[in-house]
Amino acid sequence: MQKNSNPFKNLNTKPKQLPVEIRKKVMDDVAIASLFMDLTFLVTDSYPSALKGLFKTIDSNEFN
Amino acid sequence: MSLPLLHKRITDEKLVKKLISSREPELFGELYDRYADKVFNKCCGFAIDLQEAEDLTQDIFLLLYIKIGSFQGRSKFSTWLYSFVYNFCVNHVNRNKYRKMKDSSRNFEEGDGNPLQEIPDSSLFELKSQKLKKALDQIEPEDKSILLLKYQDDATIKDLMALLQIGESAVKMRLKRAKNKVVNAYHNLK
Known part of the structure; x- marks a missing residue:
């Protein structure tokens, strides 16, 4: 790989690959989110609060 | 031509436009395939370890699906996405008080x-x-x-x-x- 003169372009010389199993987890979460969004759209506009339990890195009481 | 093949040939911006109007998970899967590794590598720059980077990536894609409608096309989709990723990571780092103390x-x-x-x-x-x-x-x-x-x-x-x-x-x-x-x-x- 040719080195770029801009050092910001060379910060990550060994790019990592995301494990393939993450795709299934994301798509499962997306399917649940999609269902929640469809259902909650019928009764409320606050679907984000209904989805807070799906996140790993955000505390439930911080989601907005 | 099959639908999945059609999706692979369209630009990010057209793909996102279709995704916003249809909310089809299949379209989101295509977007995931295009950007998963790039998002993951950006998360690695803010995470303590690979596990945290994986968790961040997973959460970012979920939030992306929920908030994809806020993309208004004022910049390239990739630029908007990277800004979205950095915002999420910055909030995560700032939220993590333990790490703030550790990284004094x-x-x-x-x-x-x-x-x-x-x-x-x-x-x-x-x-x-x-x-x-x-x-x-x-x-x-x-x-x-x-x-x-x-x-x-x-x-x-x-x-x-x-x-x-x-x-x-x-x-x-x-x-x-x-x-x-x-x-x-x-x-x-x-």
Whole structure:
């Protein structure tokens, strides 16, 4: 790989690959989110609060 | 021609437009395939370890599905996405009080009280990438993210104005401050 003169372009010389199993987890979460969004759209506009339990890195009481 | 093959040939912006109107998970899967590794590698720059980077990536894609409608096409989709990723990571780092205490060496302020210097891009490009990586870890994540958007992801001043919702002079001042901080951090590295 040719080195770029801009050092910001060379910060990550060994790019990592995301494990393939993450795709299934994301798509499962997306399917649940999609269902929640469809259902909650019928009764409320606050679907984000209904989805807070799906996140790993955000505390439930911080989601907005 | 099958639908999946059609999706693979369209631009990011057209794909997202279709996704916003249809909410089809299959379209989101295509977007995931295009950007999963790129998002993951950006998360690695803010996470403590690979597990945290994986968790961040997973959450970012879920939030992306929920918030995809907020993409208004004012910049390239990839630039908007990287800004979305950095925002999420910056919030995560700032939220993590334990890490804030652990990384007490952060909060590198510009110039230790000296006035801000105008650092030309040519001087910035003379920095060595491995040492630059360490210097970026020393400054505030907000400063790191604006530098990465500008110099790694090629966001223009106009893009940054739209993404950060601030004026041109404010963007330039934030860049100037961030450049000062990273250069000072770089020269203070042992």
